[in-house]
Amino acid sequence: MTQKLKRILSLALCVMMLAGVFGINASATSVTSDEAVAWVKSNLGHRFGGGYCVDLIEAYYEFLGESPNDISGRSYASVNLPDGWTRTQGGVPQKGDILIYTNGYNGHVGIYESDYSTYHQNWSGCMYTVQYTGLYSWRCYWGCIHPNFGDDPQTEETGNESVSTYHGADDKPVSVFAAAELAPDSPLTGADSGAPDVAGASDKLSSVMGFFALLIKGLAFISSLLDKIIK
Numbered sequence: 001m002t003q004k005l006k007r008i009l010s011l012a013l014c015v016m017m018l019a020g021v022f023g024i025n026a027s028a029t030s031v032t033s034d035e036a037v038a039w040v041k042s043n044l045g046h047r048f049g050g051g052y053c054v055d056l057i058e059a060y061y062e063f064l065g066e067s068p069n070d071i072s073g074r075s076y077a078s079v080n081l082p083d084g085w086t087r088t089q090g091g092v093p094q095k096g097d098i099l100i101y102t103n104g105y106n107g108h109v110g111i112y113e114s115d116y117s118t119y120h121q122n123w124s125g126c127m128y129t130v131q132y133t134g135l136y137s138w139r140c141y142w143g144c145i146h147p148n149f150g151d152d153p154q155t156e157e158t159g160n161e162s163v164s165t166y167h168g169a170d171d172k173p174v175s176v177f178a179a180a181e182l183a184p185d186s187p188l189t190g191a192d193s194g195a196p197d198v199a200g201a202s203d204k205l206s207s208v209m210g211f212f213a214l215l216i217k218g219l220a221f222i223s224s225l226l227d228k229i230i231k
Helices: 002-024 033-042 053-063 178-181 199-231
Strands: 087-090 098-101 108-114 118-120 131-132 141-146
Touching: 002 033, 033 053, 053 108, 053 118
Parallel strands: none
Antiparallel strands: 087 141, 098 108, 098 141, 108 118, 118 131
């Protein structure tokens, strides 16, 4: 076998290996929306992490096979999403979606089942997973994130794009949300852990740096492999 042919075969092998490395998260999760909500229900009364709303969402990410984000609730309006997930500002949520609220300094996040059934942590001082049976939307409802569930129909992906179709601006909150809206330092709105709004931009930078770090390692491995094959 000539040295030129060895180089061509080695290059083709390396390209296939890199495609495998960078294509790991391209497919949809095998979890269905019903299974996702069933998982949340099975954890009612359970405390994730410190009991804050974002701790529930981090655990939800892991259940869906994705790496969690260490950010504030409101930063979910701008953080990079896993492949195939979509985010819609003011959108009407679907079962299993992550709800985003921008009340207070850190905002709030929860999980949607239906208009009158949502799940939260740090809800009116309850530092464990609870179900809320009031209307999901209120004046601080920002929008929702839709994971790429296994039972989703095939639709065009929009990635991290936010669609400005505001919905529910005049919806009136009920029960604990009515008081929480006027008290940004209450347990519901002000106690959630995480970084301020700049966390979204920081997370994007970290993702880019992580990509290039992995790329450099891959190229170093390719170089080492080529040297061994050519010799």
